[in-house]
Amino acid sequence: TQKPIKGKIKKRIKGGMVVDILGVDAFLPGSQIALRPIPDFDALIGEEYEFRVIKLNKIRRNIVVSRRALLEAEREKQRQELLKTIEEGQVREGIVKNITDFGVFVDLGGLDGLLHITDMSWTRINHPSELVKIGDKIKVKILKYDREKQRISLGLKQLTPSPWDDVDKRFPKGAKVKGKVVNLTKYGAFVRLAEGVEGLIHVSEMSWTKRISHPAEMLEVGQEIFCVVLDVDKENHKISLGLKQLEPDPWQVAAKKYKPGTRVTGVVRNLTAFGAFVEIAEGIEGLIHISDISWTKRVNHPSEFFRRGQKIEAVVLEIDPENHKLSLGYKQLQPNPWPALGRKYFVGAETEGRIIHMTDRGVVVELPDKVEGFVPVTQLGKRVDRPQDAFGVGDILPLKVIEFEPRDHRIVLSVDAYFKSREKADLERYLAAHPIKTVKVRDVAKVTHRKKEESE
Structure with missing residues (x-):
């Protein structure tokens, strides 16, 4: 029964085929016809093959034959021969056995190898079925062979020169x-420069002035564009491209045009706790x-001076074109008044001020030149826990300068120092004008609770 016998397939029956072996009918089960499932049994009728x-x-005159047994034996022979001769770098012919999302399994003759999708073409493909189909005969290159695990990695694109060899x-x-x-992602756009060569325009390289959330705001798949090569990584097959570089960097232009000290006109675009952004x-x-x-x-907040959409003048203080930063000044539109103020509000100078703001630490007063000064709670001429206990916004205080710091733009004043050189009667009239206010128990509780929260 081990010796091959020639036979001719006569007809198809349930479960397989009838084979004529030397004038005697034999049964060929469907599972024994070939190594792989046969899609069309009728196509085999009339064909001659060797069977085992x-x-x-003999009693029932029942004969069962197999073609697959011979094919498996031949396949094993080929496999052993292949294992002896296969080497990395060889080019061999194989048959596409199976196709998956990640690649193709190729029968090299007794041994299967994997042709990964990334090794099929220098050009981006979405699925292996774009290039091959089951049953195709293809030539492949042996990229890697693990003799212990008998795993073979194959390459198709490696049969042609890499387009990255002279990409630089x-x-x-x-x-x-x-x-x-050819493709858009949230971080950029892939652009095909040549067959098998793609570059990436990162979203940050699309516009000098606009904030691009997605490349689709600027580009679409299939669009032909010009761009600038920013960097080439030949070894890792990466090219960085830029779209905005087709135009001059407006920040470099601005750096030449707006030197420090230049007066400019702009529009207030945004207000934050730390300043105003002006275009x-x-x-x-x-x-x-x-x-x-x-x-x-x-x-306390820029909204005290500006509003969104307002057109204002400012002075350029500093411009950093590399980091796209521009510092502007509003007060610099006027000369610095502090040198002149120093000649008027020197330590020991007497003046008066109107209370415009109160805190537990003291009061802020407006002096005659529209400049602000600070009077600590301990310098208000009488003992109080809080200025609000005896004073109110709008009250006029007689004052003497006890500190003047032009660098920090700070003037500290004192009522106590003012009355040191005055008659006692003058102080008494001042104290009478600012009596301790009657405070309800409920209000004291609120203040105590607020102080407790602030300390926590």
């Missing part, structure tokens, strides 16, 4: 190149820091 008898019952010469850094948008040209925004809004007033 796998079952014989074809697409040098700084060159203006033409390409086709002085398309895409060029500068920050007026809260400390550069006024020479003499303590600014």
